[in-house]
Amino acid sequence: MLNMINVDVTLEGDEGQVEVLKEINLTLEEKKIYVMTGPNGGGKSSIAKTIMGIYQPSGGQILLDGMDITNKGITERARLGIGYAFQMPPRFKGMKVRDMLTLASGSANLANQCDLLYDVGLCSQDYLDREINASFSGGELKRIEIASILARNLKVAVFDEPEAGIDLWSFQKLTETFENLNAKHNTTIVIISHQERILRLADQVIVVANGMIDEITGKEEILSEIERLDSECRCRQDCIKGGPENAECN
């Protein structure tokens, strides 16, 4: 469905050119759930941005249902059914949650917007008319961001660390939401995450490090790896189980 073939991404950084991604080869199949994991700075968000067209490849090819979309911009890719929930969503002075969801879904249907907010654990009464400005907490912002992607009918949806700032109750809800999205709209889902419970949703786990794909594997392998780390690392047992891979141990 979506193929990345030998994709390289080089960006202009503050200190000259940075080779952000190297020879990425990735095939995302229809209706599957992928979880992308790996160390911070490994290149996960960069892969997501390259899929969305925010970063342009310096080499290689990207195909969507066999069509070459390598040189297509963000808008065109969005219209072809690609969506990306930002790791750090921007705030908008003067734009209400209602406006954002209307832009995302292309309709101002109220019942639909209430459902979307419910799916991310927010009460529509409290939120629809609020501006997406500095009064929003990081967690609230993330949920609105996720809702704006759920609002769309997508072929591929990439969620960048959706669990950040989300409490346990909503977390449960969120995992159900991802499963429903996958089942209802046949959307291929990529979730960038370190969370054990998110990993459990995966059909396949993509491990990204040093700007490359380290391995693509089943969730069992990754989960048993986590278990091994849990039992071997004494201080890790004090950390939240299944917490971030490289959580700091005191």
Place this chain on the structure above:
Amino acid sequence: MLSAIDKRLLEEVADLHEIPHGAFNIRKNGQGVSRNTTANIDIVTKKDKPGIDIIVKPGTKGESVHIPVILSEGLEDMVYNTFEIGAGADVFIVAGCGIHNPSGEKAQHDGIHEFFVRKDARMKYVEKHYGEGDGSGERVLNPKTIIEVEAGGVAELEMIQIKGVDRTKRDTEVRLHKNARLIVTERLLTYLDQTAESNITVEMVGEDSTAQVISRSVAQNDSQQLFHLNMRGYAKCRGHIQCDSIIMHQAQVSSIPEITAYHADAELIHEAAIGRIASEQLIKLMSLGLTEQEAEDTILQGFLK
């Protein structure tokens, strides 16, 4: 008496589609053309200079006053209006000036509005400026607004200029007494080679007075904007100025904050920011399927709402 152009100007500046309900005074090309008073709101022509006195009886609730001014030719017009908002009243005042200048002459309206918001009265004042016309004549608006808010009074001001005014210099002076409250919302968009200057001075002389000034502007093309927002606390009070500008093209924006406390319990905050549209915002909206231009328009529209 009112042409199609006049009606459109009225719609732009006062949201008027019909002759308004309640009290009103419509001024066109330097002359009053129609007026209505109510049992509680009187409008009287000044004897010594051009302009009107608007007198709202104490205790008047839920009434409105519309006092639009329209210019449809090159002309220099100057008025002095005085508003007396009686104790305990609660009124909505819509002013505003629309200019249609088809000529090569300058069309200019300078208004001096003086308000007395008496004890525990509440006033919402909306002022919209709008210009149009193909003539080469400049459209110039220089409003001066002076407001005295007595104990427990509330003044809420909305000042909006989005289109077609070539030059504007806006002076606003407010004095707040005990427990008085001021809320100012300013929205400004300039383009081409327009210039706009806004000076707002708020003096908080009464204990527990509060003031909030939120100014948002967009400067496009070669236009220039200057903001001088000034707050002075003479008593225990709270004041907050927020001045936010989006700058585009070759425009120039200058924001000069000034806060002064003459009392140890005065709490004053000034925030000012100037910057282009955040690229993350554009990218977010484009990733929902909007073109870059649509994304930009959506962001500016929200910002100036």
